[in-house]
Amino acid sequence: MQSLIERFTDLLEDGKVSASPLGLNVYKQGLRHDGGGRPLLAVFPETKAEVQAIVRLANEKRMPLVPVSSGPPRFHGGTACKTDSVIVDFSRMNRILRIDPDNRSVMLEPGATFGAVIPALKAQGLRISTPLLPRANKSVVACHLEREPGTIPKYHYDHLDPLLTLEVVYGTGDDFRTGSASGPGSLETLKADKVNPWGPGSLDYYRFVSAAQGSMGLVTWAVLKTEVLPVIKRPYFIPVTDPGRLTAPMNELLRRRIVDECLALNRHTLAAILAGDDAREFARLQAALPPWTILLAISGYQRRPEERVRVQEKHLFDVGDRLGIAIEPDLPGLRARGAELLESLENPWPETPHWKLRSGDSHDIFFLCPMSKVASLILLMQELARDAGVNGEIGGYIQPVTQGRGCHCEFHFSGADPALARLSAEAPEALMNHGAFFSRPYGAWADLVYRDYAEGVAALRELKRIFDPNNILNPGKLCFE
Amino acid sequence: MSLPKHIYEELEAVVGARYISDRPYILAALRQPLPNIATPPQSPEAVLLPGSTAEVQAIVRICNKYKIKYIAVISSLIVFAYPSEPGTIILQLKRMNRIEEINAEDRYAVIEPGVRHGQLRTELMHLGLSYPVASVGPGGSVLSNFACASGDNHNEYGSSRTNRYICGVEWVLPSGELLRVGSLATDSGWFCADGPGPSLRGLIKGFTGQWGGMGVITRIAIGLDHWRGPAEMPTEGRSPSYKIRLPRDCHRIHIFKFPDLGKLERAMVEVGKAEIGFSVMKFFNASAALLATESANDFWDLWNSGLFQRELARPLYVYLATQSPEEMAYEEAVLMDIIGETGGEPVDASVQRIYEDNMDFYILVGFLQRVLRLGGAWAPAKLSGDSIHHMFEVARAIPEFMTEFIDKGMILNAPDNFMITPGEYGHFAHIELLFLWDRGHPDWANIGMNFMRRSQETDIGHGYHSSSPPRTGAMLQRLGPLYSNCHVWAERIKQAFDPNNVSNPMP
Numbered sequence: 001m002q003s004l005i006e007r008f009t010d011l012l013e014d015g016k017v018s019a020s021p022l023g024l025n026v027y028k029q030g031l032r033h034d035g036g037g038r039p040l041l042a043v044f045p046e047t048k049a050e051v052q053a054i055v056r057l058a059n060e061k062r063m064p065l066v067p068v069s070s071g072p073p074r075f076h077g078g079t080a081c082k083t084d085s086v087i088v089d090f091s092r093m094n095r096i097l098r099i100d101p102d103n104r105s106v107m108l109e110p111g112a113t114f115g116a117v118i119p120a121l122k123a124q125g126l127r128i129s130t131p132l133l134p135r136a137n138k139s140v141v142a143c144h145l146e147r148e149p150g151t152i153p154k155y156h157y158d159h160l161d162p163l164l165t166l167e168v169v170y171g172t173g174d175d176f177r178t179g180s181a182s183g184p185g186s187l188e189t190l191k192a193d194k195v196n197p198w199g200p201g202s203l204d205y206y207r208f209v210s211a212a213q214g215s216m217g218l219v220t221w222a223v224l225k226t227e228v229l230p231v232i233k234r235p236y237f238i239p240v241t242d243p244g245r246l247t248a249p250m251n252e253l254l255r256r257r258i259v260d261e262c263l264a265l266n267r268h269t270l271a272a273i274l275a276g277d278d279a280r281e282f283a284r285l286q287a288a289l290p291p292w293t294i295l296l297a298i299s300g301y302q303r304r305p306e307e308r309v310r311v312q313e314k315h316l317f318d319v320g321d322r323l324g325i326a327i328e329p330d331l332p333g334l335r336a337r338g339a340e341l342l343e344s345l346e347n348p349w350p351e352t353p354h355w356k357l358r359s360g361d362s363h364d365i366f367f368l369c370p371m372s373k374v375a376s377l378i379l380l381m382q383e384l385a386r387d388a389g390v391n392g393e394i395g396g397y398i399q400p401v402t403q404g405r406g407c408h409c410e411f412h413f414s415g416a417d418p419a420l421a422r423l424s425a426e427a428p429e430a431l432m433n434h435g436a437f438f439s440r441p442y443g444a445w446a447d448l449v450y451r452d453y454a455e456g457v458a459a460l461r462e463l464k465r466i467f468d469p470n471n472i473l474n475p476g477k478l479c480f481e
Numbered sequence: 482m483s484l485p486k487h488i489y490e491e492l493e494a495v496v497g498a499r500y501i502s503d504r505p506y507i508l509a510a511l512r513q514p515l516p517n518i519a520t521p522p523q524s525p526e527a528v529l530l531p532g533s534t535a536e537v538q539a540i541v542r543i544c545n546k547y548k549i550k551y552i553a554v555i556s557s558l559i560v561f562a563y564p565s566e567p568g569t570i571i572l573q574l575k576r577m578n579r580i581e582e583i584n585a586e587d588r589y590a591v592i593e594p595g596v597r598h599g600q601l602r603t604e605l606m607h608l609g610l611s612y613p614v615a616s617v618g619p620g621g622s623v624l625s626n627f628a629c630a631s632g633d634n635h636n637e638y639g640s641s642r643t644n645r646y647i648c649g650v651e652w653v654l655p656s657g658e659l660l661r662v663g664s665l666a667t668d669s670g671w672f673c674a675d676g677p678g679p680s681l682r683g684l685i686k687g688f689t690g691q692w693g694g695m696g697v698i699t700r701i702a703i704g705l706d707h708w709r710g711p712a713e714m715p716t717e718g719r720s721p722s723y724k725i726r727l728p729r730d731c732h733r734i735h736i737f738k739f740p741d742l743g744k745l746e747r748a749m750v751e752v753g754k755a756e757i758g759f760s761v762m763k764f765f766n767a768s769a770a771l772l773a774t775e776s777a778n779d780f781w782d783l784w785n786s787g788l789f790q791r792e793l794a795r796p797l798y799v800y801l802a803t804q805s806p807e808e809m810a811y812e813e814a815v816l817m818d819i820i821g822e823t824g825g826e827p828v829d830a831s832v833q834r835i836y837e838d839n840m841d842f843y844i845l846v847g848f849l850q851r852v853l854r855l856g857g858a859w860a861p862a863k864l865s866g867d868s869i870h871h872m873f874e875v876a877r878a879i880p881e882f883m884t885e886f887i888d889k890g891m892i893l894n895a896p897d898n899f900m901i902t903p904g905e906y907g908h909f910a911h912i913e914l915l916f917l918w919d920r921g922h923p924d925w926a927n928i929g930m931n932f933m934r935r936s937q938e939t940d941i942g943h944g945y946h947s948s949s950p951p952r953t954g955a956m957l958q959r960l961g962p963l964y965s966n967c968h969v970w971a972e973r974i975k976q977a978f979d980p981n982n983v984s985n986p987m988p
Contacts, residue, residue: 102750103868104908147675157645157905159675176965179688180867180946183964192946193868196909198644199688200964201971202695202952207675207683216679225908228754255588255707256804303755303818307811315804368664370587370672405588405648405704406672437669439676449677453666455658459681462977466970478678 004061008043008086011053016044016092026072027079027087035080035476039066042087048167048175048220054088055218056173058472066474067214069110071137073357075364076442078146078213082476088218090139097221099124103193105164107223110141114348125302126226127346129155129162132263132397133273133355136348141166141222147211147440149408151261151345153254153400155227159439160210162225165194168209168217171468178206181223194223208463211440215474216467230260230299232309235342236316238325239290239332240264243378246292246398247371247407249323253296254404258315261297261345262404266396269412273344273355274337286393288333296327297342356395356412363424366410367436374398374407380434381411384427389419409436441478450479484526484570488547492529492570495539500530500576511571513563523564525552528571534653534699540572541697542657544983552985553697555594555622559630561692565988572697580604581700582671588705589648591671594624594698602844603713611708613640614844628698629690631864633911635843637904639759639802640706642911644686647674649702652685655695655979671702684974688865688949693985695978709759709802714841721775724838730806734836734843735816737825739795746873748797748823753869753907755819757812759802760843762902766793767895768915771852772842773835780855792828794897798836800843852915859917860929862936863899863947866911872901875912875940875947882935886916891928893917912947954987 008017018024019041027039045051058065064085068074071091081087094111101124108117115136121128129150131143144163150156165181177187180196197206209216236259240246246264253259265273270293271285298316300309320327330338349355356362369377378396385394394413401408411427413420428445432438438445450457457479464471464480471481483503484492493501502508503526512522526549531537537553544551550569554562564571578595585608592601599619605611615626615634626632628650632643640646649671651661662681663674674682684695710727717724739745745763752761770789774780783789799816803809820826827833836842852859863875876899886892899914914936918928940947941963950960950967952975961968975982 103870104754105868157641159673160680174966174969176967176970178965180865180871182946182967184941184946184960185944185963189944190946191874191944192871195868196688196866196946198642198686198866199949200967201687201950201957202689202691203687203967203971203974204644204680204683205687205967205970207680210680211676212679228756251586257707301755303815304811307814311805311808311811314807368669368673370584370670372584372586373670402673402704403706432667432669435669437664437667437673437676439664439673439678441677446678449667453677455654455660456662456666456677456681458658459654459660459684459978460679463679463681463974466973466977 004063004086005041007057007061008041008054011057012043012045012050016046016050018042018044024087027068035077035082037064037081037083037085039081039087040084042089044089044092046092048169051088051169051218051220052173052175054086055169055171055472058086059171059173059470062470062472064472064475065218067218069139069142070113071135073354075356075362078442078477082474093220096120099126099226100193101126103195104226104228105193105195105223106226107194107221108141109221110139110219112140113137114140114143118347121226122229125229127229128224128226130346130348132399133344133349135354136350138348140224141219144224145210145219145222146213149399149401151263151399152227153262153403154257154260155225156402159402160197160207163206163210164197164223164225166206166209166222167220169220170217171470171473175220176205176217195225208467213442213474213477215477215480216464217473228301230301231305232300233260233342234298234309234313235329235338236296236298237328237331237338238294238296239328240292240294241290243292244375245325246294246378247374249319249325250294250400251371251404252319252323253316254400256315256319257403258298258312258319259296260299261295261342262400264292264294264398266292266393268393269395269397272395274334274341276351276355277353285334290332292396293331295341295345357414362412362414363420364410364412365424365427365431366408366440367431367438368401368406368408369436371400371404371407373435374409377409377431377434377436380431381427384430385423388423388426390417390423391419394423446478484549488543488549489527491543492527492540495536495543496529496531500532501527503527511563513560523566523569525564525569525571526567528573530573530576532576534651534659537572537653537697537699538657538659541653541655544570545655545657545981548981548983550983550986553594553693555625556617556620558617558621559692561985561987574697577699583608583610585610587672589671589702590705591649591700591702592623593700594622596623597621598623598626605705606708606710607712609708609712610705612646612703612705613637613643615643623703624698624701627703628685628701629692631689633902633913635762635902636760637902637911638753638761638906641905643703646704647682647701648672648704649674650682650685650698651700653697653699655981655984674702684978689952691952692987694952694975694987696984709804710844725841726838727840731803731809732840733801733809733813734833734840735799735801736793736828736833736836737797737799737820738792738828739797739823739825742795742873742877744824745795745797746869748819748825749869749901749903750907751819751823752799752816753903755815756906757801757815758799760798760800762798762900763796764793764798765898765900765915766790766796767893767898767917768852769793771855774851777855788829788832790897792832796828797825800840855917857917857919858925858929859915860933862914862916862933863912863940865947865949866904866909867946869901869903869907869910871946872910872912874943875945876901878939878943878945879914882939883916886928886932891918891922891924892932952987
């Protein structure tokens, strides 16, 4: 152990290696599952060359590396060590390297967080796709590498959006740049704006590192899409009682590209967001809200914003009339909270603890499905919760993706009730058997999705052998040894 | 050379005698017919027409057993669809032409390789649905365009490149194993092509496709968009003299000319930031003249008149397709603001009318092969993408190498015959430079390659990302070191998944 610390200390400057037990505990914070291994030390690279040196030394020592880009708490276990490992902490590679308003892109190091990036973009009249109320210390690059969906489906053409190009250090220690960042020539002489994500050539290299939990390569920067910040935003809400009526309006509005933000929350989740850590307010809100609420926004951009809003509002109400649904300008029963909610969707979660942790430890179950399966999977989840003996309601969040051609469904629950742990363990298989697709298989979900997918596992392992032949990058994750 | 009898019989046992042939007069029709290639054409050893995924798998396994190279084809519009060396068989997939499912609610269609744009697009319009149709004409294979070739199209401004719309892939690996990626992995349906975990669909297509070099894709699902036009195209006349005009309240064409590329670039960027319009591009002018005329003589009359050189040297084509007349009024107002600020002017009314009379130009180009009509040779150069800004940088450098070819009379004098197509409301753009030359020129066999090489050298010298390295071969070896050493990774992947190098290897 001492020699390991010395080798890393020789490699990096002072202060970039830490073996302090207190410091290493940070990497376990929020993890529900013990991966089985320990963080032995943490290294804090500041340059690509340092990342490459770390990877080469790890190869020499056959020492696993676990990359970490976001601050705690960590919900999904992607950074839990399966074996004793060195943590590669990217928090010091946190620069916003370039904001390009004309090309609507931003170039970020992996440690750049939503808390830092969102205001910097706003100052330039831009915004970036954000997941639902991310914590401020969450890495923007890691979030989108892991294919987390944003709240504006119309900008989501592909599950990898808004990711464009990136630089990666593979498990061999070689560096590589994807898409139009690849070349010709060096980064210094290349004139491209690095916004074409595909290639180089006939392979989509950026897809191989997506949802890989750092097991295929360590990303040292990425270029991401940004969008024009609206001048006007109008919130609208659709109260829904029957989950069977949840997707029709979202589907219709998205296929016609009428709305920007488009998502649905059940009353448990919406109350948790609005109430913060005020338990009485949470109970009051939960009683006042309808079972589900669809949140929508109509936007006007830099040119003739009022006219755009007027036109899209007409389209919105035409759809409402056609479907026979009420579209409200405010949250049903909660006057003036609608605008506040919409405003909050543009920002990271400002408080501690995160809204998901209002009752302590958080369990999340999330998957993708087509729009047509959303209602049946919500009902199944409710049935599974009842069968597991869960008292009360669990949180629910429905996020259309890829312009409405699919849906991210998320259920979350927190507390110490053993029924919740049982639900967390048992529900995924039942959901998968009814059509839920666990496209980002964290923890035990990996066994579920890969156990009958031999041909895919074989192909993924071929790629892993190519990019990380000594299996030093976050070993034991997904279908890898 | 023909296949040994026992191998032929083994292949015949898979597809049946009716769907295999090694007759020379049939195989001769499968040689590359492209007029711009000087090398002698190579016949395949046999052609097979499999009818199912299981048959494709069986054929691929036999090919591996005997180290026979195979190329899966449909439309055969590109040189990679033809054998380049002996010992190659062709898998013509046109029998696999079923539209297996159209799911209007979840907005996807599952198709086999032989489904053509003209078949699928017309079917979808009746359901109020659409997809970005590549500029290959109605006979092009939808699957090939989405998953195997490039996928740029006239509509990518308001949609995207076709690879963005892949929702599921079923694919026979070069070894013969069947791989289903994305949500198919857990039998969850055809709606997501990525995952579980790292996305294997990255193996089939990058900026360009694998051109059959990574096995045979037998089914895909493509995502569908809302179609803002009528269920059937309102057509007057008969091909080639026909008109298609969509209702003016929600469908309008505007074409503007600009005094310089900088102002045109500015207008394109601003239109994208405003998120107006369905199709936006700077189109070719010589190719536009070919599309606008019905005979070679008509073309020369038009071209020699100078109209298209004057009006369409630096044009901005904008097709507005809206959901209501009110939205049309809004989008036109924004567009005119931008054009006023950037110094654009409407083109001559006679040019504008051509596109108003043939709005299929933006939807499903029924007469695309007119660009081949002159009977000489033509080829594209560049064919890559980055930002609008960067593509205009690339365009400004075109005269650096093109002028010499024009001055020496080697190619058609059409220095503005390039297209810049923005995608996803201007988040990226694609450039393509088409050049035409006369096969009667004494050096005709070298003109194409020389031109493309000079184009590439110019851009590399400037640090411009205007082309993407090809899949395999000497060119990849030469260019790979300039593109992050991509040749190293591409070859490792090809070797790992196609150890016998039988799936359309390229020299």
